[in-house]
Amino acid sequence: MAELTPVMKNFILHWGEMGSSWGINRTAAQIYAMLYLSPEAMTAEEICETLSLARSTVSTGLHELLGWGVIRILHVLGDRRDHYESMHDIWEMFRIILEERKRREVDPTLTMLRENVSEPSGREELDPYVEERLLEMLEFFEIINALYKQFEQMPTETYKKAVRMGDNLTKVMSLIAQN
Amino acid sequence: MAELTPVMKNFILHWGEMGSSWGINRTAAQIYAMLYLSPEAMTAEEICETLSLARSTVSTGLHELLGWGVIRILHVLGDRRDHYESMHDIWEMFRIILEERKRREVDPTLTMLRENVSEPSGREELDPYVEERLLEMLEFFEIINALYKQFEQMPTETYKKAVRMGDNLTKVMSLIAQN
DNA sequence: CGTTTATTTCGGTAAAATCCGAAATATCCG
DNA sequence: CGGATATTTCGGATTTTACCGAAATAAACG
Structure with missing residues (x-):
């Protein structure tokens, strides 16, 4: 997931724009879009790298998405970090x-x-x-x-x-x- | 209509706030709310006075509302100014x-x-x-x-x-x- | 036409939202 | 407890958006 294909970039960027007219801020929407495309749950750190965002921005965005209830936190055995996945259905x-x-x-x-x-x-x-x-x-x-x-x-x-x-x-x- | 009762003010202000989460900007939403409550069509000038907005702001707001198609322009015989009314239904x-x-x-x-x-x-x-x-x-x-x-x-x-x-x-x- | 009146456009400022990085806090482990 | 890692909070910088007032344009009238 570290590498984004052009199609993925399109999707994520478009989603970011849409988010604005939905009352979700752009980065949060982008994070959501990426999680939606990701086969595995991702850590905040991974999200930062992939989208080139500050760690704090990702934290805020994830919080907002949690508030909407459209993503979930997963815990992985032997890993202290939170893993995030988008709602599947x-x-x-x-x-x-x-x-x-x-x-x-x-x-x-x-x-x-x-x-x-x-x-x-x-x-x-x-x-x-x-x-x-x-x-x-x-x-x-x-x-x-x-x-x-x-x-x-x-x-x-x-x-x-x-x-x-x-x-x-x-x-x-x-x-x-x-x- | 020059005078706004407290109830009208409430309504207009609330509508302004709501507008934000609807993708309409606050002043445009306020203008709409006022027109909705107004028994008669209003001129841009009247709207300025009642809501204490700059003439240009009202112009922009009205334009936006026209774009949405939720207000209409009326012309009155013997009056050069545009009169605006909200959609009734x-x-x-x-x-x-x-x-x-x-x-x-x-x-x-x-x-x-x-x-x-x-x-x-x-x-x-x-x-x-x-x-x-x-x-x-x-x-x-x-x-x-x-x-x-x-x-x-x-x-x-x-x-x-x-x-x-x-x-x-x-x-x-x-x-x-x-x- | 020239003048008056109505409306729109535009540049700059003010306000709000977004985003960053640093610091603070929380959590976990040895 | 002390140190390491994860997450959140916070102040400030940057960007975006909203708003104003002045100038430009458009429309109507004499």
Whole structure:
């Protein structure tokens, strides 16, 4: 793994760029990408060398990825160092990222909307139009929230298969919608 | 609209913060939030005053929002200035944001994966393990891509209703999955 | 046209995020 | 405990991004 082929470099660099629009910082995303391609778990030191990053940067990045829950620490007998490996099942990873996004994007907004709609601070009277818009958005977020929850509790295999046959999704949805 | 109530301020500030994790910059997100709450379309000048932003910043922000397609320009008879209003239907907006995310996050990755898997640059031999991982990810992104497309072509009313009854989604999915 | 008004572009500054290297801390072993 | 190795924390430097104000451009009007 010390040597990166051009294809691997492409992949890692691209992933780094993508990470930015995903709210993961570039180096963390690169680390993730490399672990994803690596057949074996890697030590922080190895990651440093391969990606030419400072040891501290790698430490921070790994920490962030652990926070996302998309990598794991492994321990090897007779080796004091931590070994890191990426989550193998990409679908499981997808689910984790969804949940994390919900936690970061949906939950705080939901809280804020609920607070402001139900009990406007300082007992001010709420402009009817504003209230209407807030309620509409609240309703929307409640629904999204419920959707997320559905996904959470769905077994991986279920939504995997369901999503795979996306071709028929429209039809199914239409049927449901007629209800 | 010149005066912002505390609730409005909360909403706008929160939206600004959220924008950051959404890849929209803070001021643009704030502008959007204000337009969302505004019963009437607003001019750039009014936005400046209400949010205490520089005219140029507002111009840039509006441009960005136009790029996302979540606001519109209106013209008023006898007024040379552009008036801006937010998209009213939050569901339609949701769809637009989905599409935009796909364009920014999914499409480039898909392109990159296809290129690297099918024709590794310079005719290098591809490590079998790496190829396997790339293929797995490619397959995943193809499916997500197909899913997005399904949503795109679905009439707003359809997915609105479908999503609304999320409670039953698990069951439906399970049924589909058994197929 | 020239003038006024609206909008965008642009250079520079301010703020924020990223990353490094050194120091501190923690962990393990003899 | 003392020394060696692993990991984290921290201050500062670098890079990136956001924002402002001035200047340039565009559009409308008389």
